[in-house]
Amino acid sequence: MNGKVLLTSAEAISYAVKLVKPEVISAYPITPQTHIVEKIAHFVETGELDAEFIRVEAEISALAVVIGAVAQGIRAFTATSSHGLLYMHELIHWSAGGRLPIVMAVANRAVGAPWNLWCDHQDMMSQRDTGWMQIFASNAQEAHDFIFLAYKVAEKVFIPCMVGIDGFILSHTAEPLYLVDSGVAEAFLPPLDFPLRLSNQNPFTLWPILEPPLYHRQRQDLFTDMEKSLKEWEKAFEHWEELTGRRYLPVEGYMLEDAHTALVCTGALSETAKVAVKQLRKKGEKVGLITLKLFRPMPKEHLLETAIHIERFIVLDRATSFGAEGILAQELRSAISGSRPVHSYIVSMGGKEVFPENIQEAYFKCIKYPEGATLWS
Amino acid sequence: MELKDFSYEGLSSGHLACAGCGAALAMRLALKALGDKVRVVIPASCWSVIAGRHPDASLKVPMMHSTFEVAPSIATGMKAALRRLGTDHITVMVWAGDGATYDIGFGSLSAAAERNEDIIYVCYDNEAYMNTGVQRSSSTPQSAWTTTTPTGKLERKKDIITSMFAHRIPYIATVTLAYPEDFMHKFQKAQKIKGFRFILVLAPCPTGWRFEESRTVEISRLAVETGVFPLLEIENGIWKITVRPKMIEIGSYLKSQGRFQHADPEEWKRAVKDQWDFIEKFAGGQHGCDSAL
Structure with missing residues (x-):
């Protein structure tokens, strides 16, 4: 076909x-x-x-x-x-x-x-x-x-x-x-x-x-x-x-070359986040996107390589470890071994709609707060 | 029927059953009847241990351990694969205890029966959770002691045979150790039938029933002769009593085991009578004992 x-x-x-x-x-x-x-x-x-x-x-x-x-x-x-x-x-x-x-x-x-x-x-x-x-x-x-x-x-x-x-x-x-x-x-x-x-x-x-x-x-x-x-x-x-002819990677990077901050997500949210990254770029924000395709095995080295220059991560989670933080945020924190700030942001549970504007909001909220608190959309 | 027909030994010596275990002897008889073209699925039960620790295996036929509740579904997949591989002649047998059959796996058992899967489902019934140290199951008889019914179980034993009868499967049988020819004959008959076959084995347990290890077969016989455990066959819905019990005094069965200290013989007499009135209604005269006994 x-x-x-x-x-x-x-x-x-x-x-x-x-x-x-x-x-x-x-x-x-x-x-x-x-x-x-x-x-x-x-x-x-x-x-x-x-x-x-x-x-x-x-x-x-x-x-x-x-x-x-x-x-x-x-x-x-x-x-x-x-x-x-x-x-x-x-x-x-x-x-x-x-x-x-x-x-x-x-x-x-x-x-x-x-x-x-x-x-x-x-x-x-x-x-x-x-x-x-x-x-x-x-x-x-x-x-x-x-x-x-x-x-x-x-x-x-x-x-x-x-x-x-x-x-x-x-x-x-x-x-x-x-x-x-x-x-x-x-x-x-x-x-x-x-x-x-x-x-x-x-x-x-x-x-x-x-x-x-x-x-x-x-x-x-x-x-x-x-x-x-x-x-x-x-x-x-x-x-x-x-x-x-279709190329996949365990970890996909998007507009990361000169980025200081990386949004991190899995699944279809990646497509929405790409639009948000473009919008944020227009506002002068040095931001890119990391999409984890593979979750197990956790592609730690691919992640570290993709994010070598990233100064801050904002993890957009669709899963929560109650009493800790977003599950993907935990995973990312463990992969980079606490070397750089990781913000845990629960972007959507149970299908709460996520528009590019919501992701922009997540970005601006997170950069105002110190690392540590898990924020909810 | 000559015993030499059953020379095959599918169970190795050195298995891990307790002395006098009815369930081990039952497996020996079952495999003698079925031969080596068999694959077995065993859910969590005493037999998860009896089968042996790696690298020792007590069965000489291929065997898969299964979690407690889904052995009929694992067997379904196994049989489907055998059909796909062109090895449909291999018999798939689930070998489950009463916990897996009457309780936790009843849903998957019912479903496999409803789909009329081409498997033999055997319940070796020792009437309690023996592997975990004698706890009550829905197969435990009324008034029997277990560690979770210290003064005797209040409820009656679940009637699994009538439950399976309601599924309209092609073959149902009950067997026990004291009648090896009847036992093996029914397994061989089941093997030749297509579709879902259910065989209930009464498997006395010295540890849980509280009797001497040497009396397993004797107690198995008492269960039949007192009318407590009817030997039946239900083929395509037709009930048949294969061994007509002598109906000897119920007390001999109750006194043979420490677990029945709280049992009231009068109550048991009534229960056995009710059971036989019920069976006679279904069997309606079809009780020719055709197995050589």
């Missing part, structure tokens, strides 16, 4: 999944994720995707079905959001500990109580310490492309990966994008070769009780392999650029 097509990020993910050809898909409906699996169910029903679609009774079972399938050595997919992701939590740990190369799309949505259907990153960031890789898309093209990249890296390092798309802002908003060509998909993603798969020829027991010293070592392996996966992400991004 040569021209651009108009799709929501949810549809963009469905089309990517069709080309990735998972053999088992299992899901449970939850807004705003449902469109992803509805479309995939349609592909399976029409025979466009040769796979089994298993309609389960709960999110935790959706992930369980995927775990059961991948452990036999085949590719599988699921998607969820918010409470669905939280309900999966036990198996999020289990599948990472089990080193299964699962890819799951997450339409990022606030968590209750009270009920809220709209976007923030609390759902995915609350799964930060489970051992899954996490990447956040900023637009429909990234949503589409990141599915291929996530499978590529997950199947290389045997660590599962979540692909986050902002609920409604991306999941339900149509944008023009290039669909990946099926030849490109096949060249990029060879069939899954999973060495740990169960077999009756050579039977073994998967995940038996591990004595403390061995368990400790197993966790260390996951930790080191997660760190090493950064190299695989770099390789995958490079290979992707060769095949599609």
Whole structure:
């Protein structure tokens, strides 16, 4: 396909999944994720995707079905959001500990109580310490492309990966994008070769009780392999650029060359923040933008390199660590090791609208205050 | 049926079960019947330990440990993958305790049954959370002592067989250790049927039921002969009593175990009668004992 097509990020993910050809898909409906699996169910029903679609009774079972399938050595997919992701939590740990190369799309949505259907990153960031890789898309093209990249890296390092798309802002908003060509998909993603798969020829027991010293070592392996996966992400991004011409980085910089202050964010907010940066530049402010695409593994070195000359960071968070500060702010502070001021600004929880003007406001508010206090929009 | 038909040993010696464990013997019989073309999913239970610590494994067939509540869903994914890989002839068996079956995993069990997944679900029922040290489950019989019901459980045991019957699955059976031919015959029959199959194994537990380790099989037999544990088969909705109990005095079962100190034999007599009145209504004369006993 040569021209651009108009799709929501949810549809963009469905089309990517069709080309990735998972053999088992299992899901449970939850807004705003449902469109992803509805479309995939349609592909399976029409025979466009040769796979089994298993309609389960709960999110935790959706992930369980995927775990059961991948452990036999085949590719599988699921998607969820918010409470669905939280309900999966036990198996999020289990599948990472089990080193299964699962890819799951997450339409990022606030968590209750009270009920809220709209976007923030609390759902995915609350799964930060489970051992899954996490990447956040900023637009429909990234949503589409990141599915291929996530499978590529997950199947290389045997660590599962979540692909986050902002609920409604991306999941339900149509944008023009290039669909990946099926030849490109096949060249990029060879069939899954999973060495740990169960077999009756050579039977073994998967995940038996591990004595403390061995368990400790197993966790260390996951930790080191997660760190090493950064190299695989770099390789995958490079290979992707060769095949599609689209270049991605773990950390994306925007108008940073002569900037003193950097705004920092993840997800679709990046697009709004770019407009705000341009507006602030017109007012003479030396400001740029850092967008974290990859959240786990945390690309510390890329971040430090991108921000080497930055004197102050204003982190625009969609997730909160209550009693501490914004989660992304914490992450950034840890990455730069307290060397420069980091302002934590909670820009939007539960879909509170963010316009470029609000980001300008965040900028001017933060530069007036000393570092330390977490400010709310 | 000759015992030599069942020469396969899928359970290694040196497993980590307590002496006299009914659940270990049950696995041995099950694998003898099913053979080695089996993959097993085991949720949190005594069997999470019995299966062995890395690198020792007590099962000679591929096995996956699962979290407590989703073994039927893991098995669903496993079976789907086997179909995709062209190895549909391999039997997928969930091997779960009563905690996973009656309580925490009841939702995923019901869902897998409703989808009629092509798996055998086995509940080895020792009537309490034994792995954590004998706590009450919804399978614990009325008046039985557990550490969380120190003066005896107030409620009746959940009727899992009728619950599964309501799911209209192709095959349901109950088995226990004292009747090994009936046990293995039902497993072999189940293996040949497509769709969701549910087998309830009464697995006496010396530790939790308070009896001597050498009496496991004897107590299993008493459970049947007193009518406490009916041996049944429900094939495509048709109930069949496979072993007609002698209906011996209930006291012999209650006195055999320390857990029933608070049990009232009269109350139990009534409960057993109610149970059999109910079963006879469904079985309606179809109680030819066709397994060689």
